[in-house]
Amino acid sequence: MHHEDKKFKVGVLGATGTVGQRFISLLAEHPYFVIHALGASQRSAGKKYPQAATWKQVKPIPSAVREMVVLECKPEHFAECSVVFSGLDADVAGDIEAAFRAAELSVFSNAKNFRRDPNVPLIVPLINTSHLGMIPQQQSLHAPPLKKGFIVTNANCSTTAFVVPLAALEKAFGPIESCIITTMQAISGAGYPGLPSLDILDNVVPYISGEEEKIEWETLKILGGISEDDGVKAFDMHSRHPLRISASCNRVPVIEGHTETVSVRFARRPPPSPQQVREALVAFTSDAYALGCPSAPRHTVFVHEEPDRPQPRLDRDFQNGAGVCVGRVRQCRVLDIKFVAMANNVAIGAATSSIINAEFAVLKGLITP
Ligand SMILES: NC(=O)C1=CN([C@@H]2O[C@H](COP(=O)(O)OP(=O)(O)OC[C@H]3O[C@@H](n4cnc5c(N)ncnc54)[C@H](OP(=O)(O)O)[C@@H]3O)[C@@H](O)[C@H]2O)C=CC1
Ligand SMILES: N[C@@H](CC(=O)OP(=O)(O)O)C(=O)O
Secondary structure: OOOHHHOEEEEEEOOOOHHHHHHHHHHOOOOOEEEEEEEEOOOOOOOEHHHHOOOOOOOOOOHHHHOOEOEEOOHHHHOOOOEEEEOOOHHHHHHHHHHHHHOOOEEEEOOOOOOOOOOOOEOOOOOOHHHHHHHHHHHHHOOOOOOOOEEEEOOOHHHHHHHHHHHHHHHHHOOEEEEEEEEEEOHHHHOOOOOOHHHHOOOOEOOOOOHHHHHHHHHHHHHOOEEEEOOEEEEOOOOOOOOEEEEEEEEOOOOOOEEEEEEEEEOOOOOOOHHHHHHHHHHOOOHHHHHOOOOOOOOOEEEOOOOOOOOHHHHOOHHHHOOEEEEEEEEOOOOOEEEEEEEOOOHHHHHHHHHHHHHHHHHOOOOOO
16 A cells, blocks of 8 residues: 555564564564664663564564664654554653653553553554544643644553453443453563463463453443543543453463453343354454454454364464454353453554554544654
8 A cells, every 4th residue: 555665654662572573573564664763771772673682473583673773762763753663661661652752753552551541542453443532632631732642552461352352242232231251361461581481381370460450440441432521532431331340360371362261241131142142243343444454353353163262372373363262152150141252462462453553543644754
């Protein structure tokens, strides 16, 4: 679609990390974006990328990136970029992303720092791209008001895996009243080098700091709409139909792909049957795919019929990890319906989400060179 010289120049912040590396792999041959600058910590700045990063992707480092020198994450080094993708450590993402926004850059972030900001969209691109509608208010409330700069976040990777099927079910059958979720999360979710092998091999760790609270809170922002009162917009936090969520999070010895067991109760009585649920999940299509975002998956939710799927090792690369896999849709004797969901935590759980969000923003004219 875009010729090489018409592509948007983009930067990657946190370019040496797990998510940053996935950004680089995905952006290497992107139809809209071309990598122009890479940022990381002072430890990496000044080094050529291959010396700064411990590269762990299946594909080799793209040739153009091999010659790039890593920069400090200062906006002046990224002045020629229109967009930056952030895979920054949350300890530093807040201040750095705010500085990039103030310098009129469009920031698409994986970090948690701005997810709760009342003017920052928290977008899982397969379901709530409409929340981009908050950007003009975010820009106008900034001092001084911004013309091009903004921050868009994407969700926690565990939230992403189950909020997509939840959105599909709410679209088909109305509000969900309660939801119980248990996660089995991959080691790569903890970044590189992650947990020591002696902690995670032959083991399950039943605690991931802050994760359960994030899942329970983020889901409400993502599934809620945007309300408007006296011209002021606000995320409605699913408050018109309160949704109760209980999450239990576990780290398991899987390298990539978060698997989750989910049980839901619908407000509607009688509830839909397992077959109706399966059909609704299959029928669900994202606006991002309909609009033509190049990275959006054809199957937003792929429903497995085999009794032992999805499995992270077998299913995490299906559709380049950009969709959500669901299986074992069946009746729940306590709530209404239960199923298994699996999503690639580094792809749709992280870098792919930011990239689809940015593609959508390009197609909607929200990003200008
Ligand atoms: N991994 C996953 O599945 C998911 C991760 N996330 C979020 O994405 C972000 C990145 O995660 P992940 O890639 O796993 O983390 P990593 O620990 O693998 O990478 C962190 C990155 O941040 C950089 N960094 C650290 N300190 C500084 C600093 N002071 N200034 C500038 N850059 C710095 C590192 O650079 P250097 O190499 O120089 O130290 C590195 O590039 C986090 O906020 C995480 O919570 C979100 C969803 C899923
Ligand atoms: N907490 C996730 C990864 C992560 O970094 O999440 P967040 O971006 O919400 O901090 C995991 O450990 O698998």
